[in-house]
Amino acid sequence: MDAISVIRAKRDRAELTDDQIDWVIDAYTRGEVADEQMSSLAMAILLNGMNRKEIARWTAAMINSGERMDFSSLTRPTADKHSTGGVGDKITLPLAPLVAACGAAVPQLSGRGLGHTGGTLDKLEAIPGWRAQLSNAEMLDVLGSVGSVVCAAGAGLAPADKKLYALRDVTGTVESIPLIASSIMSKKIAEGTGSLVLDVKVGSGAFMKNLDDARELAATMVELGTDHGVRTTALLTNMATPLGLTAGNALEVRESVEVLAGGGPADVVELTLALAREMLDAAGLGDADPAKVLADGSAMDHWRRMIQAQGGDPDAPLPVAREQHVVNAAASGVLTTLDAYAVGLAAWRLGAGRARKEDPVQPGAGIELHAKPGDEIQAGQPLLTLHTDTPEKFASAIEALDGGVLIAPPGTPFTPAPIILDRIA
Template sequence: MIAAVDVIRAKRDGERLTDEQINWVVGAYTRGTVAEEQMAALAMAIFLRGMDAGEIATWTGAMIDSGSRLSLAVDRPTVDKHSTGGVGDKITLPLAPLVAACGAAVPQLSGRGLGHTGGTLDKLESIPGWRAALSTEEITRQLNEVGAVVCAATEGLAPADRKLYALRDVTSTVESIPLIASSIMSKKIAEGSAGLVLDVKTGSGAFMKTPEQARELARTLVDIGAAHGVATTALLTDMSTPLGRAVGNAVEVAEAVEVLRGGGPEDVVELTIVLAREMLALAGLAEVDPARVLASGKAYETWCRMISAQGGDPEAALPRPAHVHVVEAPRDGLLSRLDAYAVGVAAWRLGAGRARREDAVQHAAGILLHAKPGEQVSAGQPLLELHTDTPGAVAGALDALADAVEVGDRAPTRPLILETVRA
C-alpha cells in the first residue's frame, strides 16, 4: 500500500521515486485523494532534490494518463511547436499557417498570458469574432480542410497538469526543470502530434535567464519526447530583447499579418523560417522551402482560412487604443540595450497581460518599438509608443521602463538562434 507521506519522505531524502509511486501519487492527486498540502510538499521536494530522466518520463506519462489523448484522423503528417514564453513572441501566428501551407498539419493548442509574457489566445481574440474553444471534431475537421488550428486545449487533456500548475504558482515551485518539462510535454504529447519543435528562450525576458538553464531544459524536453515516441527538436533562442517591434495583443497580430504578407521585422521572419524548417524536417517534408512558400502568399491565404474557420474576420479592423504615450530617445547614439523583461512588464501594466488567470486583458494595449538595439537614434525621436485604454496605467509602465533603455556609442551583437538540441 502506497501512502503520500512515504512518497514525500522518499523524495525529501533524495531517493529515486519508483514508477509505481509516481503513477499512484499523480493519479491520486488528480482524483483528490492526495491533499493539496501533500502535493505542495512533494513539489517542493522535487524542486530541491530533482528527478532523473526516468522519473521525469514516468511523471510525464502519469500526467498524460490522468486524462484523454486527442485522436486526430488527419491525412497529413502532424507537427507542433511550443515556446517557453517571451516578450513580443507572436511566432505561432505566422508559423502555423506557413507550415500548413507547406503540406503539414499543425494542431497548435495554445494558452493565455500571465505576467510579463503574452498569450497566443489573448492575441488572436483581438480579431473580431474569433473563438478559441473548439471541440475535438472541429479541430480534426479544420486540420483536414485548412491544415492549421490554433485553439485552447480541450478539458480532458492532462488534468493533473492543470491542478499541479496552479499549485506550483502559489508554492514557489514554478522554476523546477522536471516540473516545467513534464508540464509542457504532458500537454503536447497528449495532443497527438507525431513531431514537436520547442523554442526554448533565454535572457531577461525568458523564464530561463541563462543559456545553461535553457540548455538543461531543452535537453530534458527532448529526452521526454524520445521516451514517449515523439520526434522532438529544441532550439535555444535569445530573449534579451523583445521579438519584433510590437508587444501586446492586437499590435502583435498586425505584425504577424505583415510577415505573412511578405514584410515584417527581420528577427520575426528569421525565427519563423528557422522553426518552419525544423517542423517540416520532422514531418518528412524537408524538401519544401518555407521561405519560398511565405513569399508566394500561400501562407497568408492559409491564415485567412484559419481565422475564418474559427469565426473570425481576417479583414476586420483591429482594436485601437484610447490613449497613446510616446517615449523619446534621451540622446543621440546607438540604441545599445532594450530590456525584454522591462518591456514585457510595461505592456502588462498597460493592460496587455494579466496578474491572475481570471483577469481580462485589453486587446488594444501594448507597445510599439520604433527602434531596436543596433539602430541609430536621435535625441527626442520616438523610441517607444505605449498603447492603453486606461491612461492612468502609463505611470506604472514608465516606472517599469526606467532602466530598460540604454543609448551609447556601440551595441553588442547577439545571435537570435543560439543552438539546436536533438535527440
C-alpha cells in the first residue's frame, strides 16, 4: 500500500477500499504518510466526496487510532450533546447539570473557541479555579459522584483526527462534509457515550450557512452514530442571531447561571429544554421532566457540585472587563437583523476569542445585547454594550458590526424565525 495510489483512487472518483482507508489513517498517524500527501487526499475527498460505506470506515479507522473510553462501570445511562458551534452558544453549561439532575450521566468532552465561535472550555475557565484537564480516572470519578462532567478530550482519543483537523484548517479542506462528520463522530464514539444528540447550527453565525448543507451533515452524523451502535439524533437550530443576550466567556457563564436559577433568555431556555428532552429520550429516561427539574433548583445543585468537583468556586465573582462602550440605536423602529456572525466577529476582536489555538482569551471580553430581532426600539436606546480590557479594540469591533444591525420603520411586521428548524433521526 502507498499514499500515491490512495490519492489517485480518490482523485479519479473511485471508492476507497477498507484496506486503503485503514492503511492511510494508520500510516498518517504514525508519520509514514506526509502532511502534503494527506493534504492532497483531503482535497480529493472535498472535491469528489465519499459514500456512506467510506465515511463509516474512515470514522472507524480514526477511532481505532487511539483509545476508547469505557463507562460500563456507571450505574446511569450515558448521554452526550455536541454542537457544531455558534455565537452565544452557552447551552452546554445549563444542559449538562440539568440532564444529570434528571438521572443520566453526561460525559461532555468539549473544545475551545476559534475565530468568531465560542468554546465551552474557555467559558468555564472564566470561573476561578475551574480546570478543564482531567485524567480518565478523574473524569469517571466526577461522573460517578456528580453525574455530569465537562472537560477537555484527552490526547489518546482519536489522535488521527487531531492531526487531520489541524491539517484541514490550513489547507482549505475544512468544508468537506465527510471529513467534518467523521471528525466529530470519531471523537464522540471513542468517548464511549451510549447516546448522542447533535445540535447542528444553521445561519450566518454557524459553520453551515444553509439548511440543505446542515441537513446533509446532520444525516451523515446520525448514520455514523447508528452504524457504530450509538443512539443518535440531531436538531437543526437557528444561528442567524446570537443565542441569548451575551457573547463572551464570563458574560455567558453569568447568563447560564440565570437559566439554572429559573430565569434567563427565552431562547436559551427553549433550546436547553429541547436538547434535554432529546438526550433523556435517547438515554431511556423519557419520563423525566426537565422543565420541572430546572424550576425546582435541582439542576442548580448539580451545577454547583460539577464546578466544585473540577476545582471551581461557583460563588466567586466572575471576571469583569475593565472597559465598556455602549452602541446606541441610530433610529427608531423594529430591529429586524442582529447578525450572529457580525456579533461573533466583534466579540472576537474585543478579545473573547482567538485567532490561533495557542492564543489566550480575555475572560471578561464580549458583548451584551439589549434587544433582539422583533423588538421595538427608540433612537438613542442602548443596543449593545461592548466589554474589553483593551479599549483600543473598540473601533475594530464596531467596524465588524457594520451592516449587522438593521432597523426597519416603526410598525414593520416581523415574525422571528423558530429556534428549532428540523429534527433528524
